[in-house]
Amino acid sequence: MKRALPILAVLVVLLAAIAFVNPFFLEPAGFLAFAKRAAPLVILAAGQYFVIVSGEFDLSVGSLVTAEVVIAARLIDGEEPATWPVIALLIVIGLLVGLVNGVVTTKLRVPSFIVTLGMLLVLSGAVFLWSGGAPRGALSEGFRAFGRGGLGPVPWSVLILLAVGAAAIWLMRADFGKTLMVAGDNERAAALSGVRVHRVKIFAFMLSGLAAAVTAILLGGFAGVSAQVGQGLEFSAITAVVLGGVVLGGGRGSVLAAMAGAFTLEALFTLLNLYGISGALEFTVQGVIIIVAVAAGAVRLPWKFTPRKGDAHAAS
Amino acid sequence: MPRRKATVAVFAALALAGCTTDKPPAAQSSAPAASTDQTGQGSGTGTQSKFFVQADFDAQLAMRSQTPQGPDGKPWEQAITPQMTDTKTFKKDGPYHLCFSNAAVNNPWRQVGWKTMQAEVGLHKEITEFTALDAEGKDDKQISDIAELQAKGCDALIVSPNTTATLTPAVKGACGKVPVIVFDRGVETDCPVTFIKPIGGYLYGADAADFLVEKVPDGGKVLALRISPGVDVLETRWSAAKTVFDKSRLQVVGVEFTDGDAAKTKSIVNDYIQRYGKIDGVWMDSGGTAVAAVEAFEDAGLPVPPVTGEDQQDFLQKWKDAKLTAIAPTYPTYQWRTPIIAALKILKGEEVPKVWNLPQPKITEETLPTYLQPNMPPLHYALCGCEDLPGFPENWGGKKS
8 A cells, every 4th residue: 555655646636637627527427437437447557567566568458458349349249148258258368368478478488578569469460350450240238338337327347447456456465466576576586485486477467368358348348349449558558557656577566556557647648638738649648657667766866775664575 | 687678678569569550540541650740729720731722622612512424323433524534545455454553451441442342343244354452551562562563464553542642653653554543542643544532521521510510509619520630631621621610600629639549539529528518519530430429428418419420330320329410421432433434434445534523422311311221330331332233231241131
């Protein structure tokens, strides 16, 4: 929790700034609309967090989201009864892609950014080949409800986000989270002390794939079929995680902070839009955030050397 | 060291990822990557596009009221105020080998058009060979495609240029060897025997804007949604709309770029609804994300204001189901039939229009039932003119109704 404080403070400031320009934001409906829009990225960032904290990257999530939405539309083709089987299939595909990423990274010792970059290209190429650039079919109303509808005034996506967030925090507090953190901090030391590094890393990639599947269900539901739905999402997810203070290279950072980072990024985009600043700047903003965050992590200011209590393992 | 290595790695990877990500396709031609330099964000219509040419705007709007010449019910064979050109020098006996250099098939509009063209080829027994090369949206590939096709013994060459200026020399080079037919986008030379196009982007933009001026009360707030800046065929649409809006009493509260992305469109519309409380009209430069814009109002629990779309089935279906006040200007995909017909006319020595302006209808509430085809896929373009072609509807992804 303590680790998430700085980013939560930034988030509060941004939310206040949004509320200042747009008072509607303070009403429950206005805030829920924001949470609904942020939910897919927050979930994706949570998945990306597991991979990054274990010392790897997952660049394939954006094109995985696109692939999942295109597949869903083609297979459902507007038929209501197909909704649940296809959702199950999407989750399996997400896990499977994560499994492949994880196994190739750990067992074949291919750097994860190469593996997942390759996966990005494979998936986007396959989607293009299969759809010819024009996705066919349609999503059913039942499928779309997850991204559009809600339980009373609360959107389904916000409820799903709460469930995913709780599960992610629980996972990081469980043994899995601790071993993941240790594996990311010092792989060799972890292995020597009995952590099955490969297994936890593969599991982290599978969680990222699962998060991408859930994101695809929410985004496809929100806006319908599109061959561009996942474009640039891997970028946004990594930015969000870095913004949450999670260290690239692994071993440090909290999942709550990563999710708060995604909220902050979304709030920043909302604010830019409210001030009439072009959406094209979003990429620039993300780029600056990544550079500044990594630079800030690399430059150790003198006061940072002050020994703190229990700082032996900054990550724990 | 591992951390620094990792950092370098992620930058390299992200840079690569950035390069490989497809640019969103524009409505009818692949959009060249364009830097975003927008003016007029937030209020008003901003400065006029550098692509705007007043004379072309006036000419296109004048064509709106002219009756096209040609056979009834076959708009792809009709022409507006044609200036015929002689083709006797190209006359030769069949059978014919036609060649086609296609800019891309990377968006639904081009997909529908490409299938329509192939079906048109199938209608003519005298075409014994049809060679088509897909440039995949790359100028350099199209330049080499055009060179390659010249070595294949084509009797006529059809070109759908990827970009106007860059492809001009390649088309010029081919003109001396075979009769060349250019369609969709133009080139900066009049050496092709004929240039086939619907009336154009100015009419498209003006049709949509005129509708809003008529339907939205004075002082109403209009949101304009565009795909991306810097694409000539899209710039003309917006610059025409801007001209119309500037003369009206409507207030354009925003001009936003959606990248053709449905989720982004929905979020933008949602933001504007929140910011202004009420939006009284939505102008769109293409229909790909029109349904998302409509849904943004529905999800906010608001009545949908007058909106403009295009002739995709998903929008037409939404129009009917939600009883929208809407209009759908078109950039008809039936223009993909015309180059084949023109090529045959040229090879038979019959005269063709030098600039072949095809009619460019708009779908209105009255004509909506004619164009709505629930058996066709959501991204099918209603004005394909393909209903009478063999293989319809299956080859276009439709179901037999």
